[in-house]
Amino acid sequence: MTTELSRTVGRRLSVPAKHIGLVLIGFVMLYPVLWMVVSSLRPGDEIFRSPGLILESLHAENYTEGWYALSPSFGTYLLNSAVLVLGCIVGNLVSCSMAAYAFARLHFSGKRWWFGIMLGTIMLPVHVIIVPQYVLFSQIGWVNTFLPLIVPKILATDAFFVFLMVQFIRGLPRELDEAARIDGCGHPRIFAQIILPLMKPALATTTIFTFIWTWNDFFTQLIYLTDPDMYTVPVALRSFVDSTVATSWGSQFAMSVVSIIPIFLAFLIGQRYLVKGIATTGGK
Amino acid sequence: MSALDELRQLRHGGGQVRKRDNKAAFWFLAPWFAGLVFITIGPVLASFGLGFTKYNLIQPPKFIGFDNFARIFSDERLHNALGVTFTYVFVSVPLQLACALVVALLLDRGMRGLAFYRSAFYLPSLLGSSVAIAVLWTQVFGTDGLVNRVLGAFGIEGKGWISDPDTALSTLIVLNVWTFGSPMVIFLAGLRQIPAVYYEAAAIDGASRWSQFWRITLPLLSPIVFFNLVLQIIHAFQSFTQAFVVSGGTGGPSDSTMFYTLYLYQQGFSRFDMGYASALAWFLLLIIAAFTAINFWAAKYWVFYDD
Known part of the structure; x- marks a missing residue:
């Protein structure tokens, strides 16, 4: 038609x-x-x-010039960003899928309230929580570590992904859980052995979005990472741009290109999941 | 179904009580609960408390009553920042959504190369918030930048778009419009949900494409327009990176790119006036909440739900 x-x-x-x-x-x-x-x-x-x-x-000199322009070199920043991104991905995958299972499949007191609060936090601006969060993390000595950036992910604060996974789990046939339950499976086993393997597409979407958002995130990394040895790519790039005169566009462009290559690769590999991710949460 | 529809349905009730799994739910939600206490809702409440204090991270917080909140009403730099932010939000979001809708309509319905176009238009959305693109923008709209080279080829003399307070904000608006790909993808998904039968019936009745758009496409797409509008407004209010990089962290020239968030950052993390920054954070939350509420209220008059 x-x-x-x-x-x-x-x-x-x-x-x-x-x-x-x-x-x-x-x-x-x-x-x-x-x-x-x-x-x-x-x-x-x-x-x-x-x-x-x-x-x-x-x-090609722009690249070598830019690479070694700051101390340590861009290799360190790329590695830092990679470690951070990896931590955030693992954190989001584990914690968000657990929360999503509870919201999609379990019956508990006040579920509608909690679910409403979870949806509400999707729209909570990071600026509203950054000051007390910074006070907390600086008092326990976490500034200039990746912990203030990774621990929130381990605690399922990216509610967007919880919601995305809830939607996905709701679409899975309940008969599978019920069959497993009759066979004597508890919730941990149903979650780990039935639901998780079936929600690979949602996990892939989460992975790819977490990758891109964490790689690009500037605000929180700027606040928590002030020691050059801990700089991630965006923070280093900005510091490099600030420290050089405007005429050296060549090396600034070179490092900018280096910084967006991973995004571009993620985009090429994960297009399908990106588009689906936006469509399933955005589309009706 | 979108998060907004979920909220709508929560309001209308529904859902029956069965056997409860409170214990299992507690364990599955334990990380999320901890996040709620320490990372999200906890800090939101804490920042409300800090808003009543003078606090620089070194000396203990000192209670100063409503001073910080009163300062919001007398701080002229803040009022300028509000003006800049409102201009940015209310100019760039409608333009961005209009571009997204027009391109989505051009791309609709099984056209050849759809996937390719969709990807090409979507790519800037992924790059738009990066420092790299902000660096590029600084060059492109600079005095000797790409835009002026291209204008020069047509004999038009350009200027330093970013160094001129009258145009600096426009370059950031252009940047936000440039990222229309992500609402476009959402529009595309929405367009696909509209049954083709409607158009066939309308065509048989002799409706023009123009009236088909106004009477079928737009009403049926209105929930998606609403969703995009709410999301992009919230998103635009929080813009930070581009203004920060383009202005070298100052919000200049002459505070013309001083976004609210940039001002908040300066108060909190350059001047370490944590009390005032907390008050500003709460004020931002109220502003965003107010505009979201207005959006939901106005939605009654123009959003059409087909269910």
């Missing part, structure tokens, strides 16, 4: 014109990013002269 309709609609609206329009919009949108990638391989003065995408010569 849909294809039939699209055919009639397609006839009315010039299809090539539509494609040209869309390609044009896409090109204009992505142009600055493409230009940054090309410019990161240009000598400094050429960056100012060339608004185009054609590379006259390959100037």
Whole structure:
């Protein structure tokens, strides 16, 4: 039915014109990013002269210059970001799936209230909780460690993912749990051996979003990581930009490109889950 | 179904009581409860308390009554920051959603290359909040930046878009509009839910594409528009990174990119005036809550639920 309709609609609206329009919009949108990638391989003065995408010569020095511009080098920052991201992913996967199982499958007192509170915290701005959180974490000596960034994930505070998983578990047939229960399984086993293996798509979505959001997150990392040895990529990049004169765009672009490559890879690998994740929580 | 629909249904009740699993639920929810106490609701309450004190992290907090809250009403830099933030939110969000809707409509219904286009338009949403893109924006809208090179090719003389207080905020608005891909994906999912039969019936009755859009697409899509609107407004109120990087942490030039969150950061984490920062945090929560409430109230008049 849909294809039939699209055919009639397609006839009315010039299809090539539509494609040209869309390609044009896409090109204009992505142009600055493409230009940054090309410019990161240009000598400094050429960056100012060339608004185009054609590379006259390959100037890879920007990358070595940027890589070693701060002490320690960008290798450390990438490693720090990787460790942090890994911690956050594991934290979110374990804690959010547990909470989601309870909300989706268990019956307990005040469930509607707790669920409402959980949904409410999705919209809670981080700025409202950051001051007392900082006071707490600085008093127990956690500033300049990854703990203030990872522990909240272990405690299921990314309610968005709890909600996403609740939605997913609700879609799984209850007969499976009931059959397992008749066979004598308790909740821990039903969760670990039946529900978890079935919710791989939701876990994949959580993984990919946690990766991208943590990798990009600047505000909390800026606040908690002030020792250069603990810098993550965004904090280091900002500190690098602040410490260099505006003319060294080459190395700034080079490190910017390095910092978004992981995002781009995550996007390529996880597109399917990203789109589904947004659609299932956003779409009705 | 979205989080907002869930909240709507919670209000209307439903759900029956069966055998309870309180003990199991307690263990499954233990991490989440701890998070609620120490990471989310606990700090929200604590920041309310801190709002009544003078506290710099070194000396113990000193109770000063309503001083911090009174200061909110006399602090002119804060009023400017509110103006900047409101302008940013109420200009960039409608533009962003309009772009998202238009492109989603162009992409709808089994067209060739849909997946490719969707990905291409979605990519900026993933990159938009990164420091890297803020760095890029600083160059692109700088005096010798890409925009001025392109304008120069057409013989138009540009200016330092970011160094001019009149245009600095616009560059950040452009950046937010640039990330229209994520609401677009949500629109696409919503458009797919509209039964094709409606359009077929309308076409048989001789309805034009224009009236089909106004009488079928828009009403049936209105819950999704609402969802995107609520989400993007909340999101835009919390913007921080781009203004911080573009202005070198100052909110300049002349406070023209001083977002509320940036001002809060400066008070709390540069000047260590934790008491005032807490009061500001609560005020931000009230502002966001107020606008969300207004949105929900206004929704009665324009959001159409087909259930």
